[in-house]
Amino acid sequence: MAEAEENQMLLPIYCRSTDHKDQLPIMDNAVVVEVKDNLKKLLMKSVAVEKLGSSGKTIKPSIYKIPNFIKDVHKEAYMPHMVSFGPYHHGEKNLAPMEQEKLKVFRHLVDVKGVDYESIVRNVSNILEDLYGEYDDLDEGWWKDNAGSAEFMKMMIIDGCFMLVFFSNDEGYKSLITLKSDIKRDILLLENQLPFQLLKLLYEILPIRKDQNTTLTSLISNLLFVEKDELAIVEKKHILHMYRASLLYPSTLSYPNMDEIKKNNKDDKFGLKCQLIPQATLLREAGIRFRKSENKSLENVSFEKGVLKLPLLIVDDNTETNLLNVMAFEKLHDVGSQVTSFVVLMNNLIDIDKDVELLSNDNIIANALGNNEEAANLFSVLGKGVSLDLGSNNLTEVHQLVNIHCDDSWNRWWANLKHTYFQNPWAIISFFGAIFGFAILIVQAVYQIVDFHTK
Template sequence: MASVLEAQKMDEEWVIELKRLEDYSSTMVDRQVKKRSIYKVPPHVTNLNKNAYRPQVVSFGPYHHGEKHLMPMEEHKHRALFHFLKRTNMALQIIVDNLTKVVQDLKDSYDLLGDVWQLDTRRFLKLMVLDGCFMLEVLYYYTGTPLANPVNYAPNDLIFSAHGRLHVMPYIRRDMLLLENQLPMLVLTELVGAMDRENTQSWGAEEVVKTLIGRFTNTICPVIGECLHVLGTFRNGVLWSSPKEKREGPIALYDERQITLSAMELQDAGISFKIRKFGFPDEISFKDKVLCLPVLVVDDTTESMFLNLIAFERLHVGTGNGVTSYIFFMGAIINNVRDVRLLKSNGIIETAIGSEEVIVELFKSLSKGTKLEPGSNPDVAHTEIREYRRKPWNQFRANFIHAYHTSTQWNPWAYWSIIFAILLFTLTLVQTAYTISPYYRPNK
């Protein structure tokens, strides 16, 4: 009897514990989905290219703060804070007080924020103020945005000068687009709202910050949708949208070994390439044997930029997969240097780095572990291309041209030889027809 009562008591305690865990889990999920937007990239992702996720010259936020190679920039941050306060005529205490009101929201923006920052609110606020003001100085100075009561930096300033624009700014811009190196948008909007009341009253602080980031990152398109930080704002500007509605249709499970869409194979099948003007990465389309692709400029920062955008889409639930699907598609059609040359000749790829081999390796690296999002534009284009290639004549044409290219190794005289062969074969048929026609149509 006692054992039965003990079992009932254990069951009741278990139900209570499960209920508590349910309430706790729902609260935690709600916080993570609604507030967290800045993540530590998991080791299984960073192991492929650790340097792509690490800042080179400046840290923003807590994740890389204090790293030895980034310490020289701390002095410049303090000088920028001095200029910021002098230009805006703001007291430092006012800034601290404004951010104190939202400090918990700022902390909640970070995933895996260590105890040293969670427990020491004063230190965390100091970091937000110092890094936030420096980031705003960078945005205002390098976008040429007029400022009230301007305070000029010295001509020989290492950061805010012509010298800094040429030699330092490209590295700062790169570091501002790293997922682990972000500041919550709330920091920037609170600072802008306090310092630029005239513009924020008519536009709103967030719109002012979006405009600054758009100019700074050369995303000339309007930024739509929720902006969580500089990287998220940049992504929205690149895609020119909030997450799009998926097209209706069956969800396919892909065998990656069957996805052979190299650019040269597509051309052999009779498909031509066209630049999509004002196109965005996820706006890939296929119609009337024409594959429309947006222009891609490849430079030294391309790999880091795309890897961090892919990591953000992977870790932040609900943000969409436009960039990831685009990289998957491009990785599929770029298999060798001939594919790169073909895309360059059509103006789809513009490069500021080395050889075609470098670009091939770049897309092999970028597309590792990526997937096509079912219903996305690249997915729809891929499906339509596969349907086109299944038609018997298109298969014959592609196989014939591919085999002939392989055997002739791109000898230009081979094209003339096949033309003469076809012409000779045609003349032979005509001659044969004239020879045998009297037997079937004798003169009366």
Template sequence: MELEMKWLDQINEEIKNNGPTIAYEKEQWEKPSIYKVPSQVTELNKNAFKPQAISFGPYHYGEENLKLMEKHKHRALLHFLKRCGKPVELLFQRLNQVAKELKDSYKSLDPIWTNNTPKFIEMMILDGCFILEILKVNYESEILVDYDKNDHVFGEHGKLHLTPYIKRDMLILENQIPMTVLHILTKFETNVEEEDHRESLKEKIIKFLDPWPSRIIKNTSLFKTKIIRLGKCTHLLDLYRKSMIQENASHTTPSLRPPMRNLLNCEEPDEDYIIRSARELQEAGVRFKKSDSRSLKDVSFNRGVLRLPAVKLDDSTKYIFLNLIAFERLHVGAGNEVTSFICFMDTIIDTAQDVPFLSRSGILINALGNDKLVAKLFNSLAKEISMDRNGELDMVMTNMKYYCEKPWKSWRASLIQTYFRNPWAMVSLVAAFFLFALTIIQTIYTVGQFYQKDC
């Protein structure tokens, strides 16, 4: 009874103090940008949200399988300070000035960090310096004089055998540090104002994490412009996501869109609004073409042509998309673009039979092995996620639906597929028409002769 009274008193006291206010609750939603993924999500893919080689930030700090990299973080800090020629105390002081902001970036931070600011700052410095050193040894060859070429982390040996795992861990949602840390460290090293080095840092990060390492940026000025348009980013995963959905400046979005329901569940679509698979779309006369850009938002449907961005599929694809989807799910205001794209792809890739239609068009670049694995990948990514029916993909699906409802489109597609894509079938068709024409002529001639005899 006493416990009940305490609870009642607490509620009455909070109401009396006019709490909680909208402004206070809004602040609680807006501050965090790094989250622990809920158990109902991690249960579906347990290994996708855990770092395999190195920890960044507090959530996985001290885990047994990640401890080995702590000494290399320490080495990175020593190299960083030696190159700067500045005392570590000054660096600590600068990060300590924003300690509260850094802590607020984490949702549900353990008391071991909230109550121990020096330890928290130490972790931020070590993790941030390691990231900057990894970026340097991959894109600034002169830095290699600081490390032996056979260094297992920062040398050529590390680039070959360890860097792929570090890249993977940099894109884990639970394994992030605020971008503020990297900006402060870069300014500390270069004495350049934050605004001047911010875009350069973004450029290095995107090039490092780019899943298309063979891509050559031919237009440097255009690339730098795209970097500037990314805007403020909270951490590496956020930066990577924005680079994936960034549209070209010339991209335009049609303004007219028929009203629809708010959400389309990927696993249980509305019976009146079923999106066909790629094979069925092709049978209905839809053609597939690769979009002009790699942006996941560059999806369009016009005059029977569905344009989709090229997507490279390999062993890293699944964990990258799962963490991007988790970030969109947990971070208020992040958007739903990646989730909607995956949901859309799941609707048109139902089985392995749908994959070749997209692969032949250069939309799917399959490094997984076979088409069955590709179908399984998209089907698994789309579990328990929903598409934003107020987004641009809603209009694309609506146009596809209306197009496929016209029966003559299917007849035309069937005719082309059956007779005009096979030269021998085309010859047979022409021959058949020729014989049919001769038969009609012969019939007319015979009937004409019959009437002439009667006359």
């Protein structure tokens, strides 16, 4: 019966000739069946990738393959240089030397430290579906059969053990300590993440704790040079997620009043005043001063009474890679766009080396690159292809308030006066001398007029 109904509701498929004049409906059973089969296979494949976790719920991925439209900004910033973690870069030839180091570390844990690897395998197998669920767009070879699953589990165990030993800073692994900065860079790549659930499980088994006060969170905080409390507020999915949290700690999140912003920008059809502001040197000429915020959270930005407060930002060789990967994570995962919005603000403020010099003098930027022009180019790269998420944080309101200040004619006049006459002590003396002389002339004129009328 169902088959009969299916035959009665065939889809009309139209064949168009090359001259686009004739259209003939074709009722082709074979085409319809093939399309249905292909869609069914596609849906089945999707279900296979989005596996259920140990709790029976579908796990939302948190580790992503970065699409080309993001990578095109600066491909090298997303690629590991020294070591791979997880499936996305596993087996790449340029990373092969560190694979041997991973095996040495695991062998040392088993032979010298006495780690029971059979216990590790049993425990990791219990969360295998959870680990699969954390990875987006995982190649079929990792999960389609038992051999693929075994290879995936082995990789998770060896990579996780290696990462935890690296965190521990154990003197028994001096070769890892000498490569600390390079490995740390690769640990903060989005495509190089390991699920935090795996690291927690392995941490409970491996003998790498030095005392009772040492925790996994404290080991990670030592690596990232942040306070332990910055990472312990909310449990995160992986190390990059935790690093992002450290950039926004302590949280000062506030959302702007979009109705008020729209009212103040009723003539700004495209909302440019909420997204663009002049560079730092031009803002200084407009009378705006810069001050360092009370804490280092990238959300802690405010503008009041002509003073723009910004958090201290340390710019070094890893700043570009770290921020680009955090921004990619924000774009692909539903965590907000606070770091991206801050980068948009800094890209607006910094255009030339003079802008970097100005912000450095005001203790907003600590430039470890040594060259102001390099720092300016860095923010130019970071700002490519990104825009401010209107209404997601208070930076929209900050942009608007800065533009309102710059548009005010009194502020422009007063700023021009200061720029012209208050740049050095002699100019100030000359300015007030001129005012004093002009006042004397007025007094003399008044006395002459009074004297004339008296006589």
